[in-house]
Amino acid sequence: MMDGIAYIKLILALIVTSASVWMFIEVIRRRLAYLSFGVPVSWSRMKRPRLARVSKEVLLHKRLLNDVKSGVLHLFYFYGFIMLQLGAIDIMLQGLLEVPLIPWPSLYAVFIWSQEWIVVLVLLAVLLGAFRRYGERLKRLKRGAKPSIVYWFIGSLMLSVLLTLSFERLLHEQQLAERYSPFSSLLANGLEAAGVVVGSTAATVGYEVCWWLHLVILLSFLIYVPQSKHFHLIVAPINLWLRRDEPTGKLATLDLEDEQAESFGVGHIHQFNQKQLLDLYACVECGRCTEVCPAAATGKLLSPMHMIVKLRDHLTEQGAALTSKSPWLPKGIWEHPPHGIGDYRVGAHVMKTEDVRVENMTDLRTRDGAAGVDSGIATGGGNASDHQSPYCTDISLTMKKQAAGWTWNAQQPIGDLQLIGDVMTEEELWSCTTCRNCEEQCPVGNEHVDKIVDMRRHLVLMEGSLPSDAQRALQNIERQSNPWGISRSQRADWIADCYERTGIKVKTMKECEADQQAPELLLWAGSMASFDNRSRKLLYDLIRLLDHAEISFAVLGLEEKSSGDTARRIGNEMLFQELAQQNIETITHYGVKRIVTPCPHTYHTFKKEYADLGMPQHIEVLHHAELLDQLIAEKRLIPQFPVSEQITLHDSCYLGRYNDIYDAPRRILSSIPGVQLVEMKRSRDNAMCCGAGGGMMWMEEHSGTRVNYARTQQALDTNASVISTACPYCLTMMEDGVKALLEHENILTRDFAELLATSVLGDGTMPSGVHTIKSEERGANREGE
Known part of the structure; x- marks a missing residue:
């Protein structure tokens, strides 16, 4: 039976615990109140696919393990935290009621053994985590008193567990074999050697101090968690569960006709x-x-x-x-x-x-x-x-x-x-x-x-x-439907130029309609290929490949307008919607079923964002990487002429991270005889941006290093002879980077479609001269550009 002191201890423990739990709940309640001021959203979600995703992210630490060292340390923190809650319950029960969590001695012994090992492993993880922050001094991690608090919390909590278990052995003269309590036994032996007699008052006081210390630290950490970055322990799984169902990278479409809207965009935190x-x-x-x-x-x-x-x-x-x-x-x-x-x-x-x-x-x-x-x-x-x-x-x-x-x-x-x-x-x-x-x-x-x-x-x-x-680019897009402000009447001039260079007569959808023809593919040239001389070369090689594969296609010519990607990313949603609606009207007028474009920005906008504004769901949107990959697989394009080059591929953000297309460009390059593909240190889903997205193609960088220079340096570090891209923006940025970083060496920048055309069609197919790339010819090719 419990004596008076035990009752007082129980009551005090209940009071302290209740107050701490109330503060924990109250802090969360107040922060939920702050969230409630935001714009309401629908929280309904499909559960089955989310459960699989959340399990990978939370239980298996899929993204955390991108950095193996940090990921493994967090695994110890995460599972150690969960499993040690059982140990905390056991310590509380032993201290208040002298009742173990597990009534079966043999099983309880294994439980104590596992708890002690977990405590030590978590302690080691804390030390290694502190070393990464203050020893290795990882640049991404903050340093100072605030980031250090958690190390002290977890470290002192682990030590309080070991000390409590050690004094418990001395207090009750436990006969539990040392092999089941290796670390607490070691500490208990040390305390006994220091003069703490088994069953003495010193053992009792030591146990009570450590027991209360453990409880106070545990409850203090409980209160601290929702008031710090460690609120993620609770919020992160919820946040992952409630992650948006929309396609990756899709921006929300503003209702610009909402007469009750007082403002658009976000100018206040609660918007x-x-x-x-x-x-x-x-x-x-x-x-x-x-x-x-x-x-x-x-x-x-x-x-x-x-x-x-x-x-x-x-x-x-x-x-x-x-x-x-x-x-x-x-x-x-x-x-x-x-x-x-x-x-x-x-x-x-x-x-x-x-x-x-x-x-x-x-x-x-x-x-x-x-x-x-x-x-x-x-x-x-x-x-x-x-x-x-x-x-x-x-x-x-x-x-x-x-x-x-x-x-x-x-x-x-x-x-x-x-x-x-x-x-x-x-x-x-x-x-x-x-x-x-x-x-x-x-x-x-x-x-x-x-x-x-x-x-x-x-x-x-x-x-x-x-x-x-950026304002100048938007004004040009609004007036002439291109960022340069070139007259919109010149948008189709490339068609005649293409005929002169390739001998291929590209028809417009309007001409096909007049001839009662229905091409199977609409080729969306885009502003870059329509007006930029360098991007035109990419477009012409794509056209040559489509012609060789006997694909019937047409373009919009003067009816084509800017896709609106630049306007939307810069923030002019009104201009984006105007352009999108005009483009959708034109596309639906001609009954288009398939669209291909060499521009990942246009591809993403058409595929994932035009649907909100009325783009028919049955229209298939392809990037030229997907189409050319299909044509190679179908043997309609057969790479046969060798391109003896070492090539590194720069992954376009809007093709890769936005649309998960990484393998198609690599398969295309790998299909070309003679190509040796080498990867940059940052590639695929961790590839660094070329610096052109988000409207930055049309804006100057006024601080720091130019992004395209940094990315070009990463490509040059591979010692590749050719830098390949999958985007007209990236092609321009990487080519500018090569020109700026190299004065005498000649490194080529090519879209993979240009390299494929070289291999499929061979020499003599372009009036401008030889297409098969050879190391000794790089200088001449560069001068020709």
Whole structure:
């Protein structure tokens, strides 16, 4: 039976536990209240496919294991945390009721053995985690007191378990074999050697102190979790479960005819929808998104991780002001009992950039003793690369800018803060290439790009604020349906030029309609191939391949307009919808069933985003990689002439990460005799962006290294003789990079369709001369371009 002291201990334990659980629930409730201010969304989801995906992400750590070291450490944290909850229950039962969790001695002995080993392994994981942060000094990880708290929590919790078990052996003279309690026995023997007698008062006091210490640490951690980045323990599985069902990378379509809409885009934190706000509390601040971000890697201000953290801090402060309840407990109770009601309208975090003083990229590289850092996960997590090129990627400058800029201002009225300007700067928003590598690497399912585009939409549609070169591109698209502002009457001039160069007469859909012909394929040339001389060469080779394969196709000619991708990514949703509706009307007028395009941006927009505006579902949209791959498989195109080159392939973001097409271009290149395919360190789903997406093709980069230079350097590091691409934008950016980085060497940049045409059609098929590439001819070919 329990004596008076045991009853008091039980009552105190219940009071402390109840208060802690109440604070834990209250903190979560308050943060849910902050989320409720966002735009409502439908939370209904299909369960079966989501269960499989969430299981892979949560239970198997699929994305976390992209970085093997961090992933394995997290596996120990994750499963150790789950399994040690049983040990915590056992310690509580033993301390309060002297009842073991498992009544069968033999099974209980195995349970204790497993618990002690788990404790030690978690302790080792904590030490290794701290070493990665402070020893290896991974550039993507924050350092300081706040990021260190969790190490102290987990480490002290593990030690309290071992000490409690050790004193328990001394207190009760347990006869459990040492082989079942290897570590607590070792500690108990040490304590006994130090003078703690078995069954003595010292053993009793030691046990009670360690038992209460374990309980207090456990409950403190419980309260701390929802008030820190470790809220992801609860939110991340939910966030993954509720991840959007829409096609990957598809942007939401604004209802521009909504007469009740007061604004478009996001200019206030609560104009994000509730799912977007849920993302903020799921973030674990692991820095993987920033590590692969092309903007951060080239020294610009944008950091996807810091964006999420800043929005989360701002949401918490705004929510506290609106609810008049402290976001922190027990601080709120101490200041304003009993429910934390108080005035939270003064004091907030603000992004200050004008006074930030950090070293430039060169200074950082000199100090670190390396020319740069390759920031991809595939390169080892952001440590110094082996070479000394000035175009290596390094996130250090961005990390320092963000750390120095995001500061607490105790005098800042929360109501006066502007989301765009005081929290997210325009410089950050206009640095994003929308490559989605941040989302691809995020282990908790956060989506960064749509948030940036939503804020861009507010700037463009509501404030008319955007970079002058982006504004010029949009005006040109609106007036002439191309970013250069070339007269729309010249859009079909390439057809005559194609005939002169290839002898192939390309017909328009209008001509086919007049001749009562129904081509099986609509070839969408796109603005790049219609107006840019370099991209025309790609288009002509594609046309030659289609003609050789006896594919009947036609183009729209003067009826073709910009796809609207540039307008949408920059933020002009109105212009995008106008262009899309006009294009859809033209496409449906001609009864088109299949569309092929060499532009991944057009491909993605047609395939995944035009449906919201009325594109018929039966229309099949193909990228030329898919079509050419099919034609090779069907033996309608047979590569026969060798192309004796070492080729590296740059993966287009909008073809790869947006549409999961990685293998088709590689199969095409591998089918060409003589080709040796070599991969860059960052390839496939971790490939670095060329810097042209998100409208950046038409905007100048005003800080840091040019993204295309950094990506070109990664291609040159393979020692390939040819850099191959699958996108006109990428082709231009990589070719410009080669010209800038190499003065005397001659490295070719080619779309894989050009290489395939060389192999299928051989020499003498183009009036301009030889097509089969040979090393000694590179100089002449470069001059000919």
